[in-house]
Amino acid sequence: MSDRYLDFAHSSFGKTFASMLGLPTPPRLRRPDAPWAGQLLEGKFVLIGGDDAAVLSEPLLTAIHGMGAGLRIVPEHVGLPPLKKAAAKLKLSLAGNPSAESGEPRSHALVFDASGLNSIESIRELYDFMQPLVRGLPSNGRVLVVSRAPESADSVLAKTMSMAMRGFVRSLAKEIGKNGSTANLLEVEIGGESGLDAPLRFFLSEHSAYVSGQTLSVGPAEGTSRIALPGSLNGKVALVTGAARGIGASIASVLAREGAQVIGMDHPSQEGALGETMASLNGVGLALDVTAADAAERIAAEVGPRFGGLDVVVHNAGVTRDKMLRNMSPQFWDMVLNINLGAILRINEGLLKKGLQQNGRIVCISSIGGIGGNAGQTNYASTKAGVIGYADAMAPLMAKRGGAINAVAPGFIETQMTAAMPMAPREVGRRINSLSQGGMPQDIAEAVAFLASPAAAGINGRTLRVCGQNWFGA
Numbered sequence: 001m002s003d004r005y006l007d008f009a010h011s012s013f014g015k016t017f018a019s020m021l022g023l024p025t026p027p028r029l030r031r032p033d034a035p036w037a038g039q040l041l042e043g044k045f046v047l048i049g050g051d052d053a054a055v056l057s058e059p060l061l062t063a064i065h066g067m068g069a070g071l072r073i074v075p076e077h078v079g080l081p082p083l084k085k086a087a088a089k090l091k092l093s094l095a096g097n098p099s100a101e102s103g104e105p106r107s108h109a110l111v112f113d114a115s116g117l118n119s120i121e122s123i124r125e126l127y128d129f130m131q132p133l134v135r136g137l138p139s140n141g142r143v144l145v146v147s148r149a150p151e152s153a154d155s156v157l158a159k160t161m162s163m164a165m166r167g168f169v170r171s172l173a174k175e176i177g178k179n180g181s182t183a184n185l186l187e188v189e190i191g192g193e194s195g196l197d198a199p200l201r202f203f204l205s206e207h208s209a210y211v212s213g214q215t216l217s218v219g220p221a222e223g224t225s226r227i228a229l230p231g232s233l234n235g236k237v238a239l240v241t242g243a244a245r246g247i248g249a250s251i252a253s254v255l256a257r258e259g260a261q262v263i264g265m266d267h268p269s270q271e272g273a274l275g276e277t278m279a280s281l282n283g284v285g286l287a288l289d290v291t292a293a294d295a296a297e298r299i300a301a302e303v304g305p306r307f308g309g310l311d312v313v314v315h316n317a318g319v320t321r322d323k324m325l326r327n328m329s330p331q332f333w334d335m336v337l338n339i340n341l342g343a344i345l346r347i348n349e350g351l352l353k354k355g356l357q358q359n360g361r362i363v364c365i366s367s368i369g370g371i372g373g374n375a376g377q378t379n380y381a382s383t384k385a386g387v388i389g390y391a392d393a394m395a396p397l398m399a400k401r402g403g404a405i406n407a408v409a410p411g412f413i414e415t416q417m418t419a420a421m422p423m424a425p426r427e428v429g430r431r432i433n434s435l436s437q438g439g440m441p442q443d444i445a446e447a448v449a450f451l452a453s454p455a456a457a458g459i460n461g462r463t464l465r466v467c468g469q470n471w472f473g474a
């Protein structure tokens with residue numbers, strides 16, 4: 001479950017060898033080793049630009065300043081008026097971008113407020129801002145474009161330009177991945193300004209190390225706009241299924257790192273491993289098959305008396321039983337459908353009646369296999385695509401309760417599941433993405449912790465790919 005080539009390519013011999021043969025050197029990605037920090041960009045600089053009709057300057061500057069970052073601009077950039085006006089109102093100072101020779105630290109992130117783009121001419125402002133700067137992005141740098149969501153665009157041209165941002169970000173992400181840098185797009189619905197802080201923190205920090213080329217929409221975060229991401233999971237009660245090992249164990253660990261009381265659930269055959277994982281997190285182990293007919297009642301009975309109820313449910317347990325459809329047994333079909341999808345629907349139905357707090361949050365683990373499809377995975381891909389539809393369909397109901405449901409679609413992640421793949425497809429699987437490497441279970445866990453937080457309230461019914469911009473299904 002480790003990427004030996006990545007380690008080799010960073011050794012002194014490996015570097016020479018890789019460059020002689022023209023082999024890629026996957027960048028080392030920086031991941032967080034501590035809980036969400038308030039000032040998580042302290043000592044770093046963010047270079048901000050925008051179009052001259054941009055409308056999100058104020059919430060953007062507030063949020064980025066709130067992360068402790070120094071704010072920089074390019075003084076010659078034409079889209080500065082909205083930024084300057086917002087900075088004056090907020091009493092924030094905007095420094096000029098230092099020259100490469102100045103010895104000043106490079107800017108960690110480039111952020112462009114594209115919320116006012118409404119013509120071919122205006123989109124040139126994006127090019128003028130990004131083109132000269134992208135070369136200076138440090139390793140593990142961040143590019144973030146913030147636009148109006150196409151559904152919230154008020155004209156044909158505004159919608160066209162909003163969609164254009166998706167292509168821009170997807171392509172730039174492919175260019176800068178060699179450097180360990182990422183590019184993403186945050187689409188803001190009308191009223192979504194109130195929910196901007198949490199996704200900005202996620203995309204601009206190490207917590208999103210393996211998320212690139214993605215678009216995430218944020219809507220109004222009614223009533224919760226003052227909840228900050230750092231500390232927001234403190235004291236929350238979170239259930240994670242399939243928590244004995246792999247991605248589930250990492251989700252449990254990151255939620256515990258953020259202060260949650262974790263209840264880890266896994267198949268009774270994994271009781272020993274589950275006990276060990278939970279002991280290290282002060283968590284509670286629940287040896288229970290997710291497909292048990294009374295799973296929801298047993299979860300509620302375990303949680304209710306001790307903790308009151310669940311604030312977070314993460315449906316992570318999943319299996320593969322791959323076969324070409326022509327050779328697939330009904331047992332393989334039924335097993336995968338039942339564990340990966342049927343159990344999620346049944347458990348949620350029960351927990352929504354009893355066990356999940358009114359404003360509880362649900363995160364379901366999907367897969368890029370459910371987006372791209374895969375020969376030999378008609379069963380698995382059906383379930384993982386179903387999960388995406390389910391999150392979308394359940395979002396209005398969850399919003400009415402003051403909660404949310406979202407899905408995370410992992411790409412190739414280094415776990416026992418992928419270690420069991422034959423060598424050739426495994427090696428291809430872990431390289432065919434913009435960061436030339438597989439993700440770590442922690443990468444999925446960081447995205448889950450972000451979406452599980454009440455601070456991410458503006459994000460509901462969405463699917464976030466955590467795949468290093470895998471070419472599969474993209």
Ligand code: NAP
Nearest residue numbers: 242246247266267289290316317318367410412413415417
């Ligand atoms: P994993 O290492 O196989 O772990 C899955 C865990 O779920 C295991 O402990 C497993 O226990 C448990 N589980 C399976 N069936 C269960 C059941 N009926 N009741 C309770 N627990 C059960 O898998 P992983 O790689 O961490 O994957 C976790 C999730 O991410 C899955 O939903 C998977 O589809 C998804 N995913 C993974 C990747 C990847 O690259 N690894 C990519 C995309 C999506 P047993 O040992 O008893 O089966």
